[in-house]
Amino acid sequence: MGLIARLGMQHPVIQAPMAGISTPALAAAVSGAGGLGSLGLGAMTPAQAALAMAQTAALTPRPFAVNLFCHQPHAPDPAAERAWLDRLRPHFTRFSAQPPAALRDIYPSFIGNRAMLDAVIAARPAMVSFHFGLPDRAQIAALRDAGAVLAATATSVQEGRAIAAAGLDAIIAQGWQAGGHRGIFDPAARDERLSTPDLLAALLPVGLPVIAAGGIMDAAGSRAALDAGASAVQCGTAFLLAPEAATPPAHRAALAQGQTVMTAAISGRPARCCANLFTAIADRGTPGYPRTYDAGKALNTAALAAGETGYGAHWAGTGCARAIARPAAQTVAALAP
Structure with missing residues (x-):
């Protein structure tokens, strides 16, 4: 079964989790429109995450995703x-x-965070993705046993291979154009700064389904990524002006500057x-x-x-000036190939 079928999606469009911006209303609207809505749990406590997931489930019967930060502790x-x-x-x-x-x-890593793991398992989101690295083997096994599709962000082939070796189901190819935090596992390492198309092409031979992320703002961009071999696209900046998003007014205004x-x-x-x-x-x-x-x-x-x-x-990503203020469901339709 392909990735889209496993996730119950009608359109191969995933809304990027965007910690602090994504809301239950946004995730539910995207999932309700046939895409896959996402919640960014990286800046939440386990209690806050449990509430956000419960609110999303109450707003839609459709599958949704969550994202967790797996950064290595940084010694003071x-x-x-x-x-x-x-x-x-x-x-x-x-x-x-x-x-x-x-x-x-201020933001504990998911690695070793039993309370957050328990909250996610209890909520049973359709997909769980990881940013900044990978959780430990026990956490991966527990989430898999709960039925979640597992994915992680890669900015290089080396990271993609690590994701495959950990037994995950998909790779999120984060191109240099993407907004928000780079998912690079080691921030001190050299960043190859590959564009979304170049990173997609480099990751496909790894053998897992690849989700293209970065600079995709319309159906033409989605089609180009899918034609190049992506299984789906992940878009964040395209949703920043949605009324369901928690984007502050100053942030909304800044997008137009491009x-x-x-x-x-x-x-x-x-x-x-x-x-x-x-x-x-x-x-x-x-x-x-x-x-x-x-x-x-x-x-x-x-x-x-x-x-x-x-x-x-x-x-925001490099295409921010092209973001359109409209309900999230309309953005899903505009991104669908």
Whole structure:
């Protein structure tokens, strides 16, 4: 049985999970329109994740997906953290605020997180995908026993092979054009920066179904990916202007500018964002993810209190200027080949 049939989809269109932006209403609308809606659980507690999954299931009888962050723990480096906070201090001072005295691991990894595993197993989503790496073997086995289709993001052939070796069902090929955080397993490793078509072509010989992600904004883009061998497409930026999405007004406005930058300054991991005051900060020497993000969120909060929206994490892909404000179901139809 093919991937689309296993997931009960009418259209080979998956809505990217987009932690902080995706909502139960968005995931349900996409699934209800014949695609596969997704929830980004990476920034949630197990209790929050359980509630979001329950709300999605209450809104649609259709299958949906969830995504989990599998980053390796980043050891605290007090010297690097002090240096980074000192670099940000003038920006805080601009808003009569002080940077945090210390940084926290605000987003725990899914690796070893039994409470999150239990929440996901109880909700039984149709697909579970992983970002930043892979969970441990016991977690993979437990999710498989629960009946989930398992997928993970790859930015290189090496990562795709690791996904296949772990026994997962599909690879999400995240091209350089994609918005949000790069799924690269080791942020210190060289990033080949392959475009979506080039990465798709490189990953197909691995032997698993490949989901193409990055820069796909319309049916023509979907058809091109499918004709090149993709089993489905995953789109996030195309859904950012949907009324069901939790995209803040400033983020919605920034999309029209059409300028994006890859930066680690906001969170400590490379991510594609609309160009703004935060992306103008050199991202050398960040103290790693997610501790850097603790500082980034604090700076954005201080800026917003003063009416400045230019320090937001306005994640978006290179096609952001082509995003259209319309209900999510209409975007699924517009993306369907």
